[in-house]
Amino acid sequence: MTTFTRKLALPGAFSVALLVSCALAGVSTGKEGKSKPAPEVAKGEAVFKQNCELCHYADRIDKKLGPGLKGLFSLKELPSSHKPITEENVRAQIETGSPNAKPMPMPPFKDKLKPAEMDALIAYLKTL
Ligand code: HEC
Structure with a gap:
């Protein structure tokens, strides 16, 4: 009897944990998505404008004088140097810069x- 309940309870608890973590993951990607915290982005926009x-x-x-940067991080490579697009x-x-x-x-x-x-x-x- 005890072994029977244990066998049932264990996978049960496991799938509950799995469901909870999936739900949590879903919530957090939904919230953060692609966009960063707005104040930082707004500050970055000001830096860009300046x-x-x-x-x-x-x-x-x-x-313009250099390549347009729309969608920069969705490109595979940098527009001029053709280095891979990484934050680094x-x-x-x-x-x-490109002094030369x-x-x-x-x-x-x-x-x-x-x-x-x-x-x-x-x-x-x-x-x-
Ligand atoms: C005086 C003009 C000028 C300013 C100001 C300037 N850039 Fe550029 N930028 C260029 C030119 C010209 C190129 C193309 C260089 C080349 O052909 O290697 C370039 C290239 C780039 C590239 C692509 C590099 C590659 O390897 O393909 C990025 C990204 C970039 N600039 C971002 C910026 C950012 C962000 C700023 C502001 C902090 C900035 N640039 C300010 C003129 C400028």
Whole structure:
């Protein structure tokens, strides 16, 4: 009798746990989704307007002075250098720029942006 109940109870408890964790996972992806916390994205947008908009469109892929950045993080590779799209490569691009690009270089932003501004900018670029 005891072994019988144990056999039944164990998988039962297991599937309840599984259901609960699935439900929790569902709730959290639904909430967070693609979008980052709004204040950080808004801050990143301000950083973009101040530092990048001069040369890059945020809402188009065609070229201004540099390539349009709409959908940047959904691309497979960076538009000019063709490096794979990773947060690391995008950060590196922003930090070092493309000082030797012709006909138009991109300046480095390593000393212009604070780490928090850089993080916010990345969060914003991911929403484009
Ligand atoms: C003075 C103009 C200018 C400014 C300001 C500028 N960029 Fe650029 N950017 C360029 C040019 C030109 C290129 C293309 C360089 C090349 O052909 O290698 C470029 C390329 C890029 C690329 C693609 C790099 C690749 O490897 O394909 C990204 C991403 C980028 N810029 C992001 C930014 C961000 C974010 C900012 C603001 C912090 C910014 N840029 C500011 C001119 C600029």
